[in-house]
Amino acid sequence: MADDSRSRAKEPFGSYAAIGDSFTEGVGDPGPDGRFVGWADRLAVLLDDRLPEHTFRYANLAVRGRLLDQIVAEQVPRARELAPDLVTFCAGGNDIIRPGSDPDAVAERFERAVADLTASVGTVMVTTGFDTRGVPVLRHLRGRIATYTAHVRAIADRYQCPVLDLWSLRSVQDRRAWDADRLHLSPEGHTRVALRAAQVLGLEVPADPDQPWPPLPPRGSLEVRRDDIQWAREHLAPWIGRRLRGESSGDHVVPKRPDLLPL
Helix, strand or coil, X not given: CCCCCCCCCCCCCCEEEEECCHHHHCCCCECCCCCECHHHHHHHHHHHCCCCCCCCEEEECCCCCCCHHHHHHHCHHHHHHHCCCEEEECCCHHHHCCCCCCHHHHHHHHHHHHHHHXXXXXXXXXXXXXCCCCCCCCHHHHHHHHHHHHHHHHHXXXXXXXXXXXXXXXXXXXXXXXXXXXXXXXXXXHHHHHHHHHHHCCCCCCCCCCCCCCCCCCCCHHHHXXXXXXXXXXXXXXXXXXXHHCCCCCCCCCCCEEEEEEC
């Protein structure tokens, strides 16, 4: 079975490369220098803490908006060239949310990439989709995302990959785990994913990623409607506009850490 038991026993990872799209780039989690941080960068810090200073090396090749085939063409070869001890591979989400997409076909292409990676690097951790029942813009895609998630887990079983299972991470069902655009995680959401990823790799973590959120005061229907209107104007309309123009949020964006370097 895929190893997501949070009980891996092995030597610390000396190097790590993250590949993927906006989720792995860290969109929704801005840092003080204006660049996004995100769960992968936060996981890298937890991995770095296990080694002597300046010996751990990290690359983040992820670029927002990338489809699976783009990630396979642009990032997988670079990850193989870097040959780190650990690769996290999250891809296919942007394909799945496109109208008419086939999760079975996307999974077949994902499996070919996993096979390619596992032949070249030490450990490949794959990532499932989120349970989107509480995400208004993605709720109607829940069945398609669940199908793809089932494929990812089966692929992980076949290639002995640890699984970062986001579907079961209950804490990200809370709206505070999501950015104002409702498509990307907030800083706290990214933090909780990083903690879960570290658990999967057998690390002791400073906090429980599924720790309950503090209670929220109830919201009235007028407040909910006002928030929905503001979200549609500021986030949904531009997102639809880019799709109609054939543009991507990742156009002209380059990876933020293309080389394995100390933190």
